[in-house]
Amino acid sequence: MANKIPRVPVREQDPKVRATNFEEVCYGYNEQEAMLEATRCLHCKNPRCVAACPVSISIPNFIAHVAEGNFTAAAEIIAKDSSLPAVCGRVCPQETQCEGSCILGVKGEPVAIGKLERFVADWSRENGGVKPQIEPANGHKVAVIGSGPAGLACASDLAKLGYEVTIFEALHRPGGVLEYGIPEFRLPKDKVVAPEIESVKALGVKIETNVIAGRTITVDSLLDEEGFAAVFIGSGAGLPKFMGIPGENYNGVFSANEFLTRNNLMKAYRDDYMTPIHAGQKVVVVGGGNVAMDAARTALRLGAETTIVYRRTETELPARREEVHHAKEEGINFAMLTNPVEILADEKGWVRAIKCIRMELGEPDESGRRSPVAVPGSEFEIETETVIMSLGTSPNPLIAKTTGGLDVNRRGCLVADENGATTREGVFAGGDAVTGAATVILAMGAGRKAAAAIHEYIKTK
Amino acid sequence: MYKIVSKEMLTPTICRMNVEAPRLAKAANPGQFLIVRADEKGERIPLTISDYDKEAGTITIVTQQIGASSSEIISYEEGESFADVVGPLGIPSEFIEMSPEELKAQRYVFIAGGVGTAPVYPQVKWLHERGVTVDVIIGAKTADLMIYVKEMEAVCDNLYLCTDDGSVGFKGLVTARLEKLILEEGKKYTQAVAIGPMIMMKFATLTAKKLELPIIVSLNTLMVDGTGMCGACRVTVAGKTRFACVEGPEFNGYDVDFDEAMRRQTMYKKEEMDANEHHKCRIGRGR
Numbered sequence: 001m002a003n004k005i006p007r008v009p010v011r012e013q014d015p016k017v018r019a020t021n022f023e024e025v026c027y028g029y030n031e032q033e034a035m036l037e038a039t040r041c042l043h044c045k046n047p048r049c050v051a052a053c054p055v056s057i058s059i060p061n062f063i064a065h066v067a068e069g070n071f072t073a074a075a076e077i078i079a080k081d082s083s084l085p086a087v088c089g090r091v092c093p094q095e096t097q098c099e100g101s102c103i104l105g106v107k108g109e110p111v112a113i114g115k116l117e118r119f120v121a122d123w124s125r126e127n128g129g130v131k132p133q134i135e136p137a138n139g140h141k142v143a144v145i146g147s148g149p150a151g152l153a154c155a156s157d158l159a160k161l162g163y164e165v166t167i168f169e170a171l172h173r174p175g176g177v178l179e180y181g182i183p184e185f186r187l188p189k190d191k192v193v194a195p196e197i198e199s200v201k202a203l204g205v206k207i208e209t210n211v212i213a214g215r216t217i218t219v220d221s222l223l224d225e226e227g228f229a230a231v232f233i234g235s236g237a238g239l240p241k242f243m244g245i246p247g248e249n250y251n252g253v254f255s256a257n258e259f260l261t262r263n264n265l266m267k268a269y270r271d272d273y274m275t276p277i278h279a280g281q282k283v284v285v286v287g288g289g290n291v292a293m294d295a296a297r298t299a300l301r302l303g304a305e306t307t308i309v310y311r312r313t314e315t316e317l318p319a320r321r322e323e324v325h326h327a328k329e330e331g332i333n334f335a336m337l338t339n340p341v342e343i344l345a346d347e348k349g350w351v352r353a354i355k356c357i358r359m360e361l362g363e364p365d366e367s368g369r370r371s372p373v374a375v376p377g378s379e380f381e382i383e384t385e386t387v388i389m390s391l392g393t394s395p396n397p398l399i400a401k402t403t404g405g406l407d408v409n410r411r412g413c414l415v416a417d418e419n420g421a422t423t424r425e426g427v428f429a430g431g432d433a434v435t436g437a438a439t440v441i442l443a444m445g446a447g448r449k450a451a452a453a454i455h456e457y458i459k460t461k
Numbered sequence: 462m463y464k465i466v467s468k469e470m471l472t473p474t475i476c477r478m479n480v481e482a483p484r485l486a487k488a489a490n491p492g493q494f495l496i497v498r499a500d501e502k503g504e505r506i507p508l509t510i511s512d513y514d515k516e517a518g519t520i521t522i523v524t525q526q527i528g529a530s531s532s533e534i535i536s537y538e539e540g541e542s543f544a545d546v547v548g549p550l551g552i553p554s555e556f557i558e559m560s561p562e563e564l565k566a567q568r569y570v571f572i573a574g575g576v577g578t579a580p581v582y583p584q585v586k587w588l589h590e591r592g593v594t595v596d597v598i599i600g601a602k603t604a605d606l607m608i609y610v611k612e613m614e615a616v617c618d619n620l621y622l623c624t625d626d627g628s629v630g631f632k633g634l635v636t637a638r639l640e641k642l643i644l645e646e647g648k649k650y651t652q653a654v655a656i657g658p659m660i661m662m663k664f665a666t667l668t669a670k671k672l673e674l675p676i677i678v679s680l681n682t683l684m685v686d687g688t689g690m691c692g693a694c695r696v697t698v699a700g701k702t703r704f705a706c707v708e709g710p711e712f713n714g715y716d717v718d719f720d721e722a723m724r725r726q727t728m729y730k731k732e733e734m735d736a737n738e739h740h741k742c743r744i745g746r747g748r
Binding site: 170171172180209210211212215216217238239240242248249251252254255257258261262266267272273274275276277278348349396398 | 484485488498502503504505529530533544545546547548549550685686688689690691692693695697702707721724725727728729732733
C-alpha cells in the first residue's frame with residue numbers, strides 16, 4: 001500500500017556546519033527520493049491539497065508524473081498555475097496549506113508536496129525549463145509596480161495573455177522580498193531567484209529597476225503620459241515597525257529589514273562587497289515570525305551568539321515550524337514569554353543590554369490566541385551588543401499619497417476587492433500592499449487574480 | 462544608463478559630475494536627494510541633488526572623498542557609467558508649495574557648509590527665479606575648499622563667505638557671520654536654511670533660535686534603500702522617531718535631536734575603518 005511508505009526524509013546540511021556558512025540548508029530530493037515520495041500520494045477524488053493552495057496547483061497530477069519519472073510533464077502542470085515554483089517549494093508554509101490538508105497527515109505524515117514541487121522546479125530549470133505558451137501581442141500595455149512575488153505573478157499571467165508588460169522596481173535588483181528579505185541559506189539568489197526572474201523576462205516582460213513609484217514616476221503619469229491601459233500595484237509592505245520603547249534609537253538597534261537588506265540584497269556577508277553590517281558577539285532578535293528566524297539565523301552565521309525574545313510561548317510562534325526547528329538545531333536561544341521594556345546603552349550611546357519583563361498567558365483574545373500578560377516586578381536584563389526588531393511591517397504610504405482616488409484602510413493598506421480592483425479605475429493591487437505582511441504564495445495568488453481582472457477590464461473597456 | 466557626461470574636480474577632494482538619469486531629472490525638485498551605487502559590489506550612497514536639467518535628462522552630484530565608497534564614486538571618469546542612480550528621494554523643500562504671494566513675503570538666508578553648499582544651489586536658484594530675496598553664507602575651512610562661489614553669486618542677492626583661517630571672506634564660523642548680519646548689519650530674514658555637516662547644522666540651529674529665526678535643516682543620515690524600508694535613517698524630531706528618507710530630509714531645526722543624529726552617523730565607523738584598511742584602491746583600474 002502506498003501509504004505504508006514513511007515520508008522520505010530530505011537531506012540537509014549538518015547544523016554545526018551550516019551555522020557558519022550561507023549555503024542552502026536543505027539539499028532537496030534527488031530523482032529516486034522524489035519518485036519514492038511521489039508514490040505516497042493517494043490521488044484523492046476531491047484533493048483537499050489543491051483547494052488549500054492559494055494558486056490551486058494540480059498537485060496530485062504533477063505528483064503522478066513525478067512517480068513515473070516524467071519530470072517534464074510535472075513541470076508543465078505546475079507552470080500552468082505558478083510562475084515561481086522553485087521559490088514556493090522552498091518558502092511556502094506548506095504545513096498550513098497543501099500538506100496541512102493532506103489526508104495522510106491525519107494519522108501519519110503528509111506527502112512532502114513542498115519538497116516535490118521544489119524538486120520538479122529545480123530539475124526543470126537544470127534541464128532546459130518549460131516552454132511557455134504565449135498568446136499573440138494584443139497591443140495593450142500594462143504597468144506593474146514592484147517586482148516581488150505579486151508583481152512577478154501578475155506580470156507573467158498578463159504576458160502570457162499577450163500584453164506588453166513593464167515592471168517598475170524601486171531597488172537595483174528585481175525580486176522584492178525574495179531578494180532583500182529571505183536569506184541566501186533559505187533561498188539562493190543566483191541559483192534560484194535570478195533564473196525564476198529570467199523566466200518571467202523570457203515571456204517578454206520588461207523590468208525597469210531604480211524607478212520609485214510616487215517619486216520617479218506616479219500612477220497618473222503611467223496612465224496619462226506613458227500609455228499604460230492599467231496599473232497593478234504590488235509594492236509590498238516595506239515599512240518596519242518598532243516597539244516604541246525607550247532606547248530604540250541607540251546605536252546597535254536595527255530593524256530586521258535593515259539587517260537583512262544589508263546582508264541579502266547588499267551582500268554584507270561577502271568580503272568582496274563594500275556593505276558594512278553590525279552584529280557583534282551577542283545579538284537579541286525581538287519577534288517570532290519567519291523574518292525574526294531569518295534575522296537570528298543570519299546573525300548566528302555572522303558569528304554572534306543569538307537569542308530570540310518573544311512574548312508568547314513557542315506554540316504561538318508565527319514562524320513556519322521548519323524554520324523554528326532549523327533555528328534550534330543551529331543553536332539559537334529561545335527566550336519565550338519575554339517582552340522587552342527598554343534598551344540600555346553605555347555612556348557613548350551603544351547598546352549594552354535589553355531590559356525585559358516575564359510574561360504569562362492570559363485569556364484568549366479575539367484571534368483565539370491567549371494574550372500575554374506581564375508578571376509585575378519580573379524585569380531582568382539580557383546583555384547584548386545588537387538588538388534587531390522584527391515586529392512586522394506596514395505598507396509604504398508613498399503611492400497612496402501621490403495617487404488621487406486610491407483609498408487606504410486605517411492600517412495603511414490599499415483598499416481592493418477580491419479581484420484586486422482598487423477604488424481608482426484601471427488601478428489594481430495585491431499582495432502585502434493590500435493585506436499587510438503575509439506570505440509569498442498569497443501575494444502570488446493575489447497577483448494572478450488581479451491579472452485576470454485586468455484582462456477582463458481591458459477587454460470590456 | 463547613468464553615464465557620466467561630465468566630470469570636474471572643484472577642489473582636490475570634491476568632485477562634480479553630470480550624470481544621465483532622464484526619469485530622475487524629470488521628476489527632481491529642490492531639497493530632494495538620490496542614491497548612487499557605483500558598481501555591483503558597491504554600497505548605496507545617498508547624495509543630495511545639486512542640480513538637474515530636465516531637457517538634457519541629466520542630474521548633477523557633488524561628492525567629497527571621505528571613505529572607500531565616496532572614493533569609488535570619484536574614481537569614475539567621463540564616459541563611464543554608474544551601475545545605479547535612483548531618485549528623486551525625500552520630500553521637496555516646503556517653499557515649492559508656496560503661492561507667489563507667500564513667496565514674495567519671504568526673505569531667506571541659506572547657511573551652507575563645505576560640500577553641503579552644492580545642494581543649497583538648486584534651492585537658491587529656484588527661489589531667485591521666482592523673485593524671492595535670498596542671501597547665502599558659505600563656510601569652509603580654507604579658500605581652497607570653498608565651492609560654488611561663482612554659481613551662487615549668479616543666483617543670490619548677497620553672498621557672504623567665511624573661512625576658518627580667514628583665507629577668504631570673514632574669518633570665523635558661519636554662525637558668527639549670521640549673528641553679525643542680523644545684529645550688526647541690520648539684515649532681516651523670515652527663514653533660515655542650513656545644509657552642511659551635522660555639527661554645523663546643530664550650531665546654526667542654536668544661533669537661529671537665539672535670534673528667533675525659524676530654521677530648516679537637511680539631514681544627511683545613514684540610509685540603505687532610501688524608500689522607508691530599512692529605518693537606518695531614524696531621527697528624533699520633536700520627541701518622535703521619524704524616517705529622514707521619506708519624512709525628510711528637511712526638518713524644522715528647532716525640533717531635531719542633533720546629538721542623537723550625530724551619534725547614529727557613527728554606527729558603522731568601525732566597520733568602515735576596517736574596510737578602508739583593506740580597501741584595494743581601484744583608481745586607474747583598466748576598465
